Amino acid sequence: MLELRKDIFADERDDNLKEIGKGTQRQDMLGHVTGTSTYFDDHKLQGMLHLKVVRSTHPHARLRRIDTSDAERSAGVRRIIRGSDVPRNLNTLLSLINFGKDDEPSLAVDKVRYKGEPIVAIVADSPREAYEAMAKVRIDYEPLPAVFDVEDALKPGAPVVNETYPKNAFIYHDVYDHQKLRFGDVERGLAAADHVLEQRYQMSPIEHAPTETNGSIAAPDTNGRYIVYTSTQALFFSLDTCAKILDVPSNTFHFIGGTVGGGFGGKVDTLTEPLAILGATLTGRPVRYVLGREEEMQFGSPRGAERIYIKDGVMRDGRIVARKIRALFDSGAYTRLSSYAAVKCAAHLPGPYTIPNVHGDVYCVFTNRTPATAMRGFGVTAMDFAIECQMDKLAHLVGMDPMEFRILNAYRDGDMKAHRREAKNCALIECVQVAAEKAKWPIREEFKRASSRKDGGGSRAAISPTPRESYAPATAPSQQRTTYDRAPAAAREPPPPPPPPPPRPQAPSHGAARFSSVFGTRRR
Amino acid sequence: MAKTALQFRHNGRDVAIFVDGGTNLLAALRELIGDMTPKFGCGQGGCGACSVLIDGELHLSCLTLAETVAGRSVETLDSLKDGPNLHPLQRAFADNFAAQCGYCTPGMLMAAKALLDRNPQPSRTEVIEAISGNICRCTGYEPIINAVLAAASGGRARA
DSSP, X not given: OOOOOTTXXXXXXXXXXXXXXXXXXXXXXXXXXXXXXXXXXXXXXXXXXXXXXXXXXSXXXXXXEEEOHHHHTSTTEEEEEOGGXXXXXXXXXXXXXXXXXXXXXXXXXXXXXXXXXXXXXXXXXXXXXXXXXXXXXXXXXXXXXXXXXXXXXXXXXXXXXXTTSTTSBXXXXXXXXXXXXXXXXXXXXXXXXXXXXXXXXXXXXXXXXXXXXXEEEEEEOGGGOEEEEEOOSOHHHHHHHHHHHHTSOGXXXXXXXXXXXXXXXXXXXOOSHHHHHHHXXXXXXXXXXXXXXXXXXXXXXXXXXXXXEEEEEEOTTSOEXXXXXXXXXXXXXXXXXXXXXXXXXXXXXXOSBOOSOEEXXXXXXXXXXXXXXXXXXXXXXXXXXXXXXXXXXXXXXXXOOHHHHHHHHBOOTTOBOTTSOBOOSOOHHHHHHHHHHHTTOOOOHHHHSOOTTSSOSGGGGOOOOOOOOOOXXXXXOOOOOOOOTTOOGGGOOOOOOOOSSOOOOOXXXXXXXXGHHHHTOOOO | OOEEEEEEEETTEEEEEEEETTOBHHHIIIIIIOOOOSOOSOSSSSSOTTEEEETTXXXXXXXXXXXXXXXXXXXXXXXXXXXXXXXXXXXXXXXXXXXXXXXXXXXXXXXXXXXXXXXXXXXHHHHXXXXXXXXXXXXXXXXXXXXXXXXXXXXXXXX
16 A cells, blocks of 8 residues: 655645535536636637538548649638648557557548548638638549448448458457357357347437537647647547657647537547648648537547347246347447447446356447447447346346346346456445335335345356357458558558467557456456 | 628627628627637527527527627626626526536526526526527536526525
8 A cells, every 4th residue: 555645745635535425616617607618619819720621422432533723722721631641641549559450541532431521621711711612622432332231231242341441340359350258158048048038229329419519729839839729538649649640749739628518428539630730730820620510410420329139048037047149339430439339348248137148249340331439338338228128128028027137137246247257346236226216116025135245156156168169260351452642551461360379469558558458458 | 801890789898890791690709809708519509509698688699690780789608797706697507516518508697697687586497498499418407497596586685
């Protein structure tokens, strides 16, 4: 235990941190009620220019020709930015923690993969002049077949959305096209069950729709640095992403933010900062790039759609003996954060219930839809919706009260989770009991007396024998290759021969350690 | 582009600016006058973040052509405070935790002020009706409604 030399800091802070039960005012409340909280767009800088983006009108198309000559001559235009102006025009957000391959350009060069994808940026004296120049950009599209459904995208012969992942699925550890969970023998469990229920669930994409749209203002500072006022929810993550895309050291930037007009996960994607900074670099003037509401809906990432199949085996007495789940996350055209959502989802299976046989396959799938990203519990929320709908249906199937059914199957302390970790500090039973009481929902005495602290462990702590599966080696992808102006050459290697042994995780570099438990780089 | 001279009262002070044709009041206030209290949310009259009072009446500044306020009086959140002292509505919003990200707060406060100016003792239903054009995506509506009701009763007690 670290001993702080409290005598040194005696003047600094009262050590009394007992805040529970007391109202404590937000430190930013006075700014909010007086309208003086400074959001990124509340900065008005001398000589500020305005950046607007010409976006794809097709969900999937080859770019035959981009003609900006008329736009360049349009009144008030200071600079037209193309993909070839972006120093590293290919990135994936989680590359900062060595997760995933660079797959998304800042400005599309040879192909667009979703409607709304940025192609050309225009920097002009006023937003109006930028809009007028936008109308003069001529883009010759060659429309390609598009795929909008996750299951269609995984079928052989489906259009290749993103050439970095030619089979339309994110690749984990350079080998696996999905996240896999195996615990016990689910087929035997299903065969032995009194009832089997298989259901399909679908959740649509959900837009965060923050009242403040995404945006940023970048301004040249002294010593070759740039000040960036931004709406980002992830200030340093965004700063490092810009440093990578613009190929400069991260101390080039001074990011100022923290006052965010609603984010909910929709402001972690560094959507505007790289082009705003590039605009400031190319013009030497402050540049403001703010999404309009339509852009926020079309281009700003939503929570991804998910399709979930659950097949459960349940006994007449209400015990769930097997749960088989296949989940397909719609990542849209690029990875952004969906790869991580699938990891979280697999880690969440089979929900907070002790089930001896669990089988999970979770895919992160590419389609020609707006790329998806983080949103409040992403990866878990839709799965919980599906699991809890399923729990109600199972309870009905065996003629049990749904609250009692959950108490019966809930994790108890000492139980073995499907991830082969012991369940500790469980509280679902107590939550259900309180919910039943508050809702005046009658549950029987034995369920009122149930506790997370008793009846766990023992046979419930066992790991049922788990059969090994034969691994089908990946077939050679029918690649539909394209080139990028400055794509790193190493991005598309053929998949290595099939395991075992599983690939050894890379030595965690900075930051990777914090995410160790989810990305497989175990920290002991 | 030809610009039009425009004079109006802004928070009790006469101002004169030159605007391009088609400039909306929100852009005029933020970019030309420098009053950053009204916010841009949607630009289509859907969210209420840009709400201001024109001659005491609640308006969406993003859908108001700047030239239409010539000679009229425009009030924004910047006018609500009395010197260093918070307006009872501002105090009530703070005391009732009626702001989270704070972005809808300027519009909410203007909608609430418009309500209390014409109806100092509104019912809960009337408060809900009055802020129904203002979206709070942090979904803090309950504390906001409570704050407006608290300001209404507190305001009377002080008067």
